[in-house]
Amino acid sequence: MQKPSLPKGTRDFGPMQMARRTFILDTIKDTFQLFGYQQIETPAMENLSTLTGKYGDEGDQLLFKVLNSGDFLKDVNASDLEKGSSSVLSKVSEKGLRYDLTVPFARYVVMNRNELTFPFKRFQIQPVWRADRPQKGRYREFYQCDADVVGTDSLVCEAEIVLMIRRVFEKLGLRDYSIKINNRKILTGISEAIGESGKEGPLCVAIDKLDKIGWEKVKEELTQRGFGNESLEKLAPLVALQSDLNGKFEFLKHFLRDSEMGLKGVKELEETFEILKQMGENLDHIDFDIMLARGLTYYTGAIFEVKVHHVSIGSVSGGGRYDNLTGVFGLSGVSGVGFSFGVDRLYDVMDELNLFPKETHTSTRLLLTYFDQQGFQYALGLLNQFRDAGIKTEIFPNQAKIQKQFDFANKKGIPFVGVCGEEEINSQQIAVKNMNSGEQTKLTIPEAVQKLT
Template sequence: MSVQKPSLPKGTRDFGPLQMARRNFILDTIKDTFKLFGFQQLETPAMENLSTLTGKYGDEGDQLLFKILNSGDFLKNVDPGDLENGTSAVLPKVSEKGLRYDLTVPFARYVVMNRNEISFPFKRFQIQPVWRADRPQKGRYREFYQCDADVVGTDSLLCEVEIILMIKRVFSQLGLKDYSIKINNRKILTGLSQAIGEAGREGELCVAIDKLDKIGWEKVQEELQNRNFTQDAIQKLSPIIYLKEGNQEKLEFLKSYLSDSAIGLQGIAELESVLDMLQAYGEDQTHVDFDVVLARGLSYYTGAIFEVKAHHVSIGSVSGGGRYDNLTGVFGLEGVSGVGFSFGVDRLYDVMDELGLFPAEDLDKTQVLITYFDENGFSYGLKVLNGLREAGIAAELYPDQAKIKKQFTYADKKQIPYVVILGDNEMEAGKLSVKELSSGEQETLNLEELVIKLKSLTGN
């Protein structure tokens, strides 16, 4: 019988101990921040009913849903006629469930199902994997984690301010210094399309302008012409492309530029309130960049839009979000507005990796390995092991009787910084010989002294 070589489904990956330690460093930082700001954690099932998922992500999204075959004889309700009529006839009879595609739709479902128990405004965060039947390529996976935070049931602009504050806190704790939080408002984009005489076409306008960084203004003008924007409209847009730096300067310019657009001016007022509140909180506008042509998820967002970019790395956007008017309308509960954003954990990982920002001291590591020469050493080692763990120090006792060199090799490979050596003399004196592997320094301590030493090193 041939031995099957194990493999992974395309577009998925394993996370080994080192990656997990680093991922947890990122996730714990994000979680601490969410909790500090009053967000509560939520989890929803990996699978949802297809009726919950279908039709929420557009036709393209529906194609990318992973469907789960019904258990048992899933073909029992399918007759030959269905097969002739193709997938759309067969699918409802063989599959009722699918893997979730994002965390927003399940969140909307949760809010509708629990609307009588939830106290609004409801601040929730969710960190779970999602699945997309996408073509795998570099940086694009079929299974990846999303890390979302949303506040629903309030129109207060304090939510927008808190998003900026949370991003700043997380980045500062991760050691990311070179980034910008780009912010705009959907209403300003609506105002722009009115001001250039192409009302209602902000979607097309933004798709074209969005490529400005990549293809330059000349090419964007061509694209707008191809989309039948008038020459006059394109001319009027020109000053927006060459706006002066500085949030305040941009706001002042737009007040006159959008003076005939009520909705545009409302967008400006909202943005100004956010920046004023930021100042009242005692935080400045460092890293905050008002980007007049930022356009994310236009069909979805109705107010503020955010996108966070890390600079001087190969990966662009690492976080984004915005305000929406109608989260739960598709499930028959109208008027639940909110604002949300998500951190791209995989992308943050890659950025930190590229910049070498992960702490060398992985706190998940075993701190001490207890080594010994014989059966007596093993028994004595068990007591020491208990003492160290009681004190909250990650410790191991080498499990097999082996040459001391082999035990040291284990410590070395696992990057355990300290080794306790239990010889007859140490045991008689009730002491421990402690060796620091990196320096080779050795000292004799009792258990209490060792605990104090290690705690001072880990900062516990």
């Protein structure tokens, strides 16, 4: 007999995990809707032509490809095999599982542009798939919660992203975290300032790994990518820079003095922070990180990454502005900005910090119990009265000793038990027992409803 198993990097979610995940998802969804975002969904599969070339070379390698149905090798010949996997792939696979929600969203915008009202604010909560090496906090199947605005280049959108992140974290009980912010234009300016104009792509891919592998390893990678020693010496002071917000701005204005693009990025960040102040907000939890890069190639402006301190998990949220993501699908000049929460990583962080409310562990508030067939029938007649009042109620389905029914309630975390005995039937009442305190009170049905709501 074959032993059942799961593909690596995927997981089952039991009732407790689902209750906790729902708590996170509902908090995020409520925040997105509060800020005026509308929900959409896109298919799990996209055409590979939609996905490839949007995430950089490393991202393309992590795409899950779906084999064509039927005889998927029918168009492959010996010469294709000699040319290698890239030649074979186009003939055996036309579709892939989505890598993120942003590129499918861009495709959606282009296909539905005549029906949408711009600026268009959408949110999307769906799973994505990446053929990554599974490890703690990194899965091959995981949920993303995206919020994007397209059709405007207003920096109010960047400011509101900060506000949404802070609101979600407050509701989830997360207090010790940093919202790292930078601007891709600044990174373009840095590549120009160190004498490596046009190499901002490889620069971003390399320095995006600073937190993981350190400066020495990043230098080795940059050298392999063709960056000279003089360029690395010019870059080093930026990597080592320790200063407050104003100090970083002043340093960059001097460092990027000959880069029009770089200075534009500095100005955009300054304006974003000023908008937050005009909205009556402070800059708590904001960390202007000059070396924040984010590896995805479609970002062109502000970029975000959120990390919770003193936990073993990496970033839990990230995003940025993209000026022309829809251009590859035939709709140019549509600027957008968005970000995503990693639900699975947020779950792991909250679990590590023991932040989940106890009431998320079960959906049932009241279990109706009984001693005999007469009590069972009486309890059946009460079920809808409690449910109609909005109280999540269930009945123990099999006749069993009352202690077994109590044990069931305890194991399932049900806080109240309604006992339907002979006295309760005769008086048309119910004995409500608090399973935490052990206190038991005989009440009329309206009184019990009032107590439990």
